[in-house]
Amino acid sequence: MKEVIQEIENINNSFNYLVETIPIDENYDGDFITISIKDAILIKNSQARSSSKILNNYFPVNDSKVIKNTKDYFKNKNIKPIFIGKTIHDEFGFGGYNVNVGIDKKIPKNPYDDKRSCGGSSGGCAGFTAKTKFRHISIAESTGGSISTPASFCGVYGLTPTYGLISRDGLISYANSLDKIGIMAKDILDIAVGLEMIDGYDLNDCTNVKHENKNYVDLLNDDTKYKNNTIKIGLINLDENNQINNNVKDKIDQLKNNLDKSNIKVEIETVDISFINKYSLPVYYILSLSEASTNLSKLCGLRYGVQNIPTNLNYNDYFIKIRSENFSKETKRRIILGTFARMASYRDAYMNKAMRVRKLIIDKYLEIFNNFDFLIGPSTPTIAPLIDEIKNISPYEEMLADTYCCCPNLAGLPHISIPSGKDNNMPTGMMIISNHFTEDKLLWLSNKIK
């Protein structure tokens, strides 16, 4: 264990992935798997700030459901989960590059090039997973691409499950109709293990859909369900001729070969999702910011988190002072935009329209999944950008990082980002999307790509 502890310290000193470490029993010498947790997910007695100053000193009284499930999962196994700490992310998940760090921490660096971004918002999860030499599972979270983007930039696997599969109880909400807890790992096996360990129906989260746990690990290699059917794959977002897309195409060739070897028929064709691509990003931002602006209103320096008492200010001035001093610029921008979209005179033009378009996008996907089993394309349009470049781009351009992955996120569809190769020595990612609650199928196919 001393080696694990030493490694955590070394990685963190150079890459800034952890905002909080959890004490580890250094005398333990059995089998173990290390687990890191996105800061927005509560673990009892460990400060949970969602990477924001405003939550300084918020020590949750309970474990989140995914932590409880994880502890239960390993109870009767001769392998011990070692929770190592809370990983950094963009404040409340607001960002695609993990440069919007709210607390007094340094910006995390890409494991392949420390001048580049590790992606966001779950950047700490991806970076640590890539860097550690030990077997590791990271419990991450995605609202609009916060798993796929960093997984792709850091060259690891990142699974975003169906909305409603994994309990959100104990997750500090960004946008509660979009937030999904997921898994990052170095290989598909540990993605399956991670999904099994956090899964479990939860009455305390009303959006959690009643379901039986599946044995995702066993189902990884089980071809029987797929032998007699033709697997239909739709290719998306591969028009441009560039290295990222070429890497995806190479992987698809590999996949085809492997399916042939397993005697599974496959049909591949290009699918036009221009409608989805055109509207997902604006709809995603209108809805996620509307929700975020109400979710964050509870943070006001009373009851928990940062405080400034005694004060001679009245309530309103006190709330304003606390929120002005402790939210980052990006957070304030998102609160203002989200509040605007909900206001009585604008809600029809923005919020209500966005909700209707979201429904259309989901319908469009479901129509596609009537004919296809999977959609495959690049996870991100670019490789990890240089941190210095990000500082110069506009907030709007920063939002474009989510162009590809906000689409399945908006529709609550399960998707996985798989390392697809390199471009300029930086990792690239390929994204596979499948229909709601077909994680077993998604992981099975991912396992055919090696």
Added chain:
Amino acid sequence: MKFTSDIIIGLEVHISLKTQSKLFCSCKNPSFHGKNIKANENVCNICLGYPGSKPHPNKQAVLFALKLANIIGCQIPKKLCFDRKNYFYPDLVKNFQITQDEFPIGMGGKIQIGLNEFVKLHHIHIEEDPGSMVISNNTCLIDYNRSGTPLIELVTNPVMTKPEQAREFLKKLIIILEYLNIFDRYNCTLKADANISIKETNYTRVEIKNINGFKDIEQALEFEINRQKDCVQNNETIKLETRGWDGTKTFFQRSKEEAADYGYYPENDIPPIKITEEIIKESMIDCNKDDIYYNKINNILEDFDINLEDLEIILEDKNLGEFFNEFLNKNCKYENKFNPQLVANYFRNRIIKILNQMEINFSKLNFNINNLTILIKKYLDKIIDNKINNLLLEKVLSESNFDLIKYIEENDLEQSSDDSFITDLAKKAILDNQIAVDAYKNGDLKSINFLVGVIMKNSRGKANPSTAKQILENILNK
């Protein structure tokens, strides 16, 4: 909107429900368990809105709301939806309140406030109550024990035209809620905001917030009407505003010229829940149409000749009303034994009077109901004297193992109609009270009552007063 009346009143009533637990967590509901809990000890991460906590709706609260919506004739939506109403206030833990905006649990409906008088409703919806604030010495203390407890907000149309009508509305509303067993006037609270506008101000709407109880609503509205009329006479303009009520006068709180924008947003932590026929049936499991106050009154009026006002008062308490109804059916119907109006008089003038003195609700009593039946019969049969009845009634209602029959026997409390016994007493009374006898003989017929009183006193209440009167008349008119 075109108004035809000089005064227009609409009410928004907040009703706390007597569910066992809070609306979105399993903390105790003080409206059920009582308020005897230390400040901020009846809280959890959900009702304190801690980051990461998620609400899950209380089925009992939803069933209560459905029951009310169904009974008062609301249109019930196909789905149960919650919304966030956003505003910053220290007693509101999340700085948004989970309530219902676009699809309330009941649209329309009406509350019956008299035999043929109804008040139409706009809607009813479910919402959570904030905590409570105590402000003193420039400090604000907040107690979140109440935070997250279930409320029903009931909004009437602007259809009331008199302050007394608003009072009657609240009074009848409480009775209806108690009949449905979703509210209890001792532990639950009912607060009203009243909107009032009068012709003289061109119907400028003024809101009076947080009025507790039906006496206050009438007083507050009367005060406000007079205030507005005075203002108009003095050429002052009435503006859209919110006022408070301190028990004697309304006072300015804030202007409403700029409408608040609550930025309502669907509460996505609670997805829409289908309201099925089964769940509506389940909500009505302990309740049917006969359980409505005025339906009960109508049923009794069909069978018995009783003053309506007496019935309204007796049936205010559902349990007392049930006992009354049963007594009538058993003792006034077929044998035609007792006059139902006399029974009603006994309930209103004896039982309710004593309950009011004891400051207790009939249903909260711990007593043997057979005793009460026996006592009423003996009283109506004139076997028990008025004064003795009062003494016995108090014992019957307050002592759970009181043996009425034994007590009457042991203390020899039954009245006598025995002629010779009373004749002796009458003769003595006549001898001892020559002045009254003379007065009677000179035409002052009322003075015979004095002699009856003497007989009652000397018999220690045992003599039947009407027999005594008759015997006295026989002797004196000879």
